[in-house]
Amino acid sequence: MTDYKNLKLIASSSPHIRSVENTRSIMLDVIIAMLPALFWAIYNFGFKALLSVVVSVVACLFWEWLYRKLLKKPQSIGDLSAVVTGVLLAFVCPPELPWWALVIGAFFSIVVVKQLYGGIGCNFLNPALAGRAILLASYATAMTTWTLPSSKKELADVISTATPLQIMKEGTVEKFTELTTNYSVADMFIGRVGGSLGEVSALALLLGGAWLLIRKVISWHTPVAFIGTVAILTLISAPAGIDNVQYMLYNVFGGGLMLGAIFMATDYATSPVTKPGQLIFGIGCGLITCFIRRFGSYPEGVCYSILIMNCTTWLLDKYIRPTIYGAVKKEKKEAAK
Amino acid sequence: MAQAFFGGVHPNDMKAATNEKAIEKLEAPAEVVIPMSMHIGAPCKPIVAVGDKVKIGQRIGEPGGFVSAPIHASVSGTVKAVEPRPYSMGGTMMSVVIENDFQDTVSEDVKPAADPENLTGEQLVEIVKNAGIVGQGGATFPTHVKISSALGKVDYVIINAAECEPYITGDHRTCLERPDQVIKGATVLAKCFGLDKVYIGIEANKQNAADVLNEKIRELNAPVVVEVLHTRYPQGAEKQLVQAVSGRQVPSGKLPADAGCCIFNLNTTCAIYRAVYEGMPVVSKIVTVSGSGVIEPKNIECPIGTPISKLFDACGGLKEDTYKLIMGGPMMGLAQYSVDVSVGKGTGAMLAFAGDEEKYEENPQCIRCGKCVGVCPIRLEPVFMYKYLMKGDVDTWQNVLHGMDCIECGACTYTCPARLPLTHAFRLGKQQVNNARMAAKAKAEAEKAAAEKKEA
Numbered sequence: 001m002t003d004y005k006n007l008k009l010i011a012s013s014s015p016h017i018r019s020v021e022n023t024r025s026i027m028l029d030v031i032i033a034m035l036p037a038l039f040w041a042i043y044n045f046g047f048k049a050l051l052s053v054v055v056s057v058v059a060c061l062f063w064e065w066l067y068r069k070l071l072k073k074p075q076s077i078g079d080l081s082a083v084v085t086g087v088l089l090a091f092v093c094p095p096e097l098p099w100w101a102l103v104i105g106a107f108f109s110i111v112v113v114k115q116l117y118g119g120i121g122c123n124f125l126n127p128a129l130a131g132r133a134i135l136l137a138s139y140a141t142a143m144t145t146w147t148l149p150s151s152k153k154e155l156a157d158v159i160s161t162a163t164p165l166q167i168m169k170e171g172t173v174e175k176f177t178e179l180t181t182n183y184s185v186a187d188m189f190i191g192r193v194g195g196s197l198g199e200v201s202a203l204a205l206l207l208g209g210a211w212l213l214i215r216k217v218i219s220w221h222t223p224v225a226f227i228g229t230v231a232i233l234t235l236i237s238a239p240a241g242i243d244n245v246q247y248m249l250y251n252v253f254g255g256g257l258m259l260g261a262i263f264m265a266t267d268y269a270t271s272p273v274t275k276p277g278q279l280i281f282g283i284g285c286g287l288i289t290c291f292i293r294r295f296g297s298y299p300e301g302v303c304y305s306i307l308i309m310n311c312t313t314w315l316l317d318k319y320i321r322p323t324i325y326g327a328v329k330k331e332k333k334e335a336a337k
Numbered sequence: 338m339a340q341a342f343f344g345g346v347h348p349n350d351m352k353a354a355t356n357e358k359a360i361e362k363l364e365a366p367a368e369v370v371i372p373m374s375m376h377i378g379a380p381c382k383p384i385v386a387v388g389d390k391v392k393i394g395q396r397i398g399e400p401g402g403f404v405s406a407p408i409h410a411s412v413s414g415t416v417k418a419v420e421p422r423p424y425s426m427g428g429t430m431m432s433v434v435i436e437n438d439f440q441d442t443v444s445e446d447v448k449p450a451a452d453p454e455n456l457t458g459e460q461l462v463e464i465v466k467n468a469g470i471v472g473q474g475g476a477t478f479p480t481h482v483k484i485s486s487a488l489g490k491v492d493y494v495i496i497n498a499a500e501c502e503p504y505i506t507g508d509h510r511t512c513l514e515r516p517d518q519v520i521k522g523a524t525v526l527a528k529c530f531g532l533d534k535v536y537i538g539i540e541a542n543k544q545n546a547a548d549v550l551n552e553k554i555r556e557l558n559a560p561v562v563v564e565v566l567h568t569r570y571p572q573g574a575e576k577q578l579v580q581a582v583s584g585r586q587v588p589s590g591k592l593p594a595d596a597g598c599c600i601f602n603l604n605t606t607c608a609i610y611r612a613v614y615e616g617m618p619v620v621s622k623i624v625t626v627s628g629s630g631v632i633e634p635k636n637i638e639c640p641i642g643t644p645i646s647k648l649f650d651a652c653g654g655l656k657e658d659t660y661k662l663i664m665g666g667p668m669m670g671l672a673q674y675s676v677d678v679s680v681g682k683g684t685g686a687m688l689a690f691a692g693d694e695e696k697y698e699e700n701p702q703c704i705r706c707g708k709c710v711g712v713c714p715i716r717l718e719p720v721f722m723y724k725y726l727m728k729g730d731v732d733t734w735q736n737v738l739h740g741m742d743c744i745e746c747g748a749c750t751y752t753c754p755a756r757l758p759l760t761h762a763f764r765l766g767k768q769q770v771n772n773a774r775m776a777a778k779a780k781a782e783a784e785k786a787a788a789e790k791k792e793a
Contacts, residue, residue: 002654004646004676010661010695011672013761015747016688017348017503018696022754023704074700081704121704121755273707273720322716324739325343325576326586 023120027080029215033208034087034263040191040201044149045095049197055099057086059106067115081120085109088128091198091259092303093135096147101139105131121269125310129264129303136303149200151192152183163195164188164254169299173241180246188253199256209262218266221278222285226261227252229286237294257289260302270310277316284309342577344714345569346748348503348668350542354627354634356506360514362638363651367437369412369642370422371397372430375681376471377478378404383433389416394618395444397433406469406479406682410435411620411640413442425664425671425678432679435642448616453525456613458488461529468612469619469682474573474602475665477683480609484529486592487599493583494526494535498603499566499573501540502666505686507623508603510636512539512546516553519603520561522610526601527560534560537603538582542568570668571746575600577714589742604685619682626652628667630659630689639680645687646676656691663688668747698756709749709759715742719749719759726766731773740766 041049060082068075076082089105109131114123136143146163167179183193191201199205212218234251238244251257265271265285272281285305292301374380381398385391391410398408410433417436424430450456450464466481474497496519500508512519519537527535539547547563554561566572566581576587578600585596593600601609604623611617620641627634632653639648645662649655663670664684680687709719717739725734734740743763750760 002649002657004649004655007655007659007662007676009659009672009674011674012661013758013764014663014665014670014672014745015668015751015760016661016663016670016672016690017667017694017751018756019346019348019752019754021752022696022698022756023702026704026706026754076702079702120702268704268706273705273710273718275711317721321718322710324589324717324742325580325715326589326591326742328589 023079023081026217027084029212029217030084030263031080031087033211033217034084034091034198036204036207037091037198037201037259038087040204041091041095041197044151044191044200045147045197046150049095052093052095052097052099052102052197053087053090056090056102056106057083059103060086060089060110063107063110064115067111068119073119076119079120082110085114085127088198088263089131091263092128092132092196092256094143094146095197096145097135097139097142101135101142104138105135108134123269124313125307126264126267126270129307132303133307146194148194149192152187152194163299164193164250165293165299168250168254169293171239173239176242176247179250185246185249185253188250193254195254196256196259199259202253202258205258205262209258212262212266218262219275219278221275222265222271222282223261225279225282226265226285226289227257229283230257230289233286233290237290251293255293255300256302260289260306261285264302264306265309270313272313272316272320274317274320274322277320280316280320281309281313284312341567341569342572342580342714343716344712344748345571345577346712346751347568348570348751350568351503351627352506352509352542354504355625355636356509358506358510358634358636360507360510360623360636360638361651363640363643363647365412365437365439365441365640366643366647368417368434369437369640370432370434370644370679371408371411371642372422372424372432372679372681373398373408374424374430375408375477375641375683376406377476378402378406380431381405381408383419383431385416385419385433387416387418390414391416391435392442392444393620394447394616396446396618404479404482406471406481407467407618408433408469409618409620410444411642412437413440414438422679423675423677425673425681425684427671427674446616447618450613450616453613454528456525456529458484458529458531461525461609461613462488464612465609467618468608470605470608470612471619471682472602473604473608473619473622473682473685475669475683475685477681480601480605483599487594488530490594491530491597491599492532493579493585493598494530494532495578495582495598495600496523496526496535496537496603496606497573497575497578497600498537498539498543498546499578500543500603501568501570501572501574502668502670502686503570504627504688505625505666506627507625507636507685509543509546511603511607511623512543513549515607516549517557518607518610519550520553520557520559521614522606523561524557524559525609525613526606530599532560534562536582537561537563538566538572538578539563540568540572541565570748571714571744574714574744574746576744589739622680622682622684624648624680624684625686626688627686628663628688628690629694630656630661630691632656641680641682643680644676645673645678645680648680648687649676649689655689659689659691660695661690663690668751669745696756701755701757703755703757706754708752708754712748712752714746714748715739715744717743719763722766723757723759723762726762731766731769734766735770741770743767
């Protein structure tokens with residue numbers, strides 16, 4: 001019979017089983033979800049797109065490793081969150097951005113935004129977007145120089161360096177007609193347009209979003225609230241003479257909305273933890289995006305809208321708490337006193 | 338399907354290992370070690386001495402207070418020792434060790450109720466009290482206290498057959514093999530509470546048991562309704578079962594009776610049946626022995642006080658790389674540090690885990706994913722509760738985040754991808770609050786005593 005005396009027993013507190021899911025597996029799911037957009041970027045912008053992503057990922061891993069090494073903290077690159085930040089940072093930058101700019105952006109994302117606040121889960125701004133914001137402020141020209149996608153080379157002499165949102169920004173009927181003749185709605189949806197490396201294909205990003213939903217990495221609340229708000233606002237606010245449905249579709253599929261709504265606004269560390277909080281967060285992102293696109297000096301507002309809403313996350317978490325099971329109403333409690 | 342409760346998780350139920358295996362009677366152990374506390378409340382005082390002859394069902398432990406339950410001999414034989422022995426709740430506990438004479442002589446005190454069909458509530462309380470029945474799902478709250486505090490106040494009596502913890506199949510097998518005990522026990526409860534029906538809540542993964550029970554209900558024309566519930570942990574937690582069956586919520590800090598509900602574990606219901614119809618107190622227990630460390634998992638009926646090593650022996654022993662023994666289910670059970678502890682009234686399972694299954698994280702870092710908030714059946718926010726506790730802010734934890742409402746079901750810890758020790762932290766938080774309350778009470782009493790002294 002078994003020698004019970006020689007068993008080495010652990011006597012820990014319950015529960016004794018845990019779900020197989022861990023931080024690493026979640027990050028791996030996010031990376032898998034970004035693959036369709038990455039493949040499209042390589043097809044659309046050429047091999048240099050892959051190079052950008054690799055540089056950005058390696059830089060993020062390096063900064064995280066170095067910071068934690070210098071400060072004698074336990075290494076954390078194994079959780080793959082730096083890889084996610086690296087891919088996203090490359091995704092929100094133009095494909096032509098010099099490699100050293102990505103390294104600087106990675107430093108800001110990983111060291112300043114993430115690690116100085118305590119590492120994973122402690123940052124209050126989305127690292128990749130904050131990295132993009134600092135690059136935009138520092139290298140405005142490089143950050144707004146767009147290459148034509150290989151899928152639209154026939155337009156080479158028509159428009160060389162403008163994204164659909166930049167064209168729409170003019171707000172005139174002529175410009176919008178020029179846009180719709182050069183780029184069909186299908187072009188916008190599939191991603192045969194210029195723009196940031198990973199943002200152009202709504203289709204690829206939606207595929208990734210579907211993966212994240214199936215794997216329960218994200219919930220539908222933030223993306224639906226975000227995209228829905230932009231859709232409704234642009235539908236009712238199309239400039240005179242422009243078909244409002246078309247205007248809405250170009251706004252929804254153009255720019256970084258899909259990338260932002262699916263991959264950035266759903267970032268765990270920088271968005272509310274409750275579902276109602278996430279809905280408000282998404283609606284706020286949508287509103288600010290529309291305001292910046294329509295009235296701001298930039299053609300695109302997704303990046304800043306998310307960064308601004310990131311700053312309200314603590315507030316949403318503090319004031320939007322779930323009503324607990326069996327909550328005793330305050331009046332009753334006071335009356336009892 | 339009935340209404341649902343908030344949150345919840347879906348761990349792999351692991352019940353296939355034993356849910357088709359009939360309950361086996363354990364070959365009687367040569368000795369049993371019966372701890373004098375197998376319930377919440379005051380421990381019992383042993384009323385037998387070394388050398389005494391005892392019979393099955395004979396009282397050997399006298400209740401130590403109102404919230405307490407007597408303890409009976411589970412085998413016939415001679416008292417070999419009355420001494421502290423290793424205890425499943427940790428440390429040691431005064432225990433009565435009985436050497437089995439294998440005669441199975443039953444005590445003269447064991448006789449059925451005179452008129453089991455027409456008991457009053459008060460008579461039932463008396464029978465349950467004398468039979469030493471406690472909440473046998475694991476909480477082990479004395480059942481007579483529960484009944485007497487709920488009589489006349491409740492309109493929902495619910496039999497808890499949810500058995501939502503993974504691995505455990507004792508209740509499932511009981512429903513399949515002894516449906517008459519379940520239904521007759523439930524009928525007794527219906528009569529005593531003066532209700533025209535009682536509910537049996539059972540998870541959908543035990544549909545065959547629900548069918549057997551329904552068959553029995555038709556046959557006996559019993560005032561019992563079977564509610565098939567979603568398979569989701571913690572469906573069998575008292576507050577969650579109240580919500581799922583009645584749609585009500587137990588007010589924070591109150592008991593189910595305050596929501597007009599009274600819950601009995603299935604096993605407790607069968608114990609009530611045996612006490613009423615056979616006069617037999619709680620002397621045996623059905624235990625599911627399972628887990629990756631057990632060679633041949635089984636459902637075993639054994640005398641109370643059976644050392645757990647005997648259970649494992651009956652299942653072919655343990656694997657060499659067994660690293661954890663759990664009394665109860667994997668979500669809320671207690672890890673044991675010794676195989677010398679014995680089966681108590683609340684022991685529904687003995688699990689052994691082997692190999693490399695322990696998922697432990699050296700430096701857990703919260704990633705704020707909020708999954709814990711989504712699964713909490715009380716709708717708490719474990720993510721913030723943990724952070725405030727780690728900062729030492731017990732006040733915010735208690736008053737703003739309602740930490741004391743945590744039922745310690747472990748759903749948040751189970752689901753946490755960062756592998757934070759959430760439930761454990763909340764247990765410590767509760768302890769801090771309770772310690773502070775006790776200290777405040779002691780201080781107030783000391784001041785009062787001092788003031789009285791002054792006046793005198």
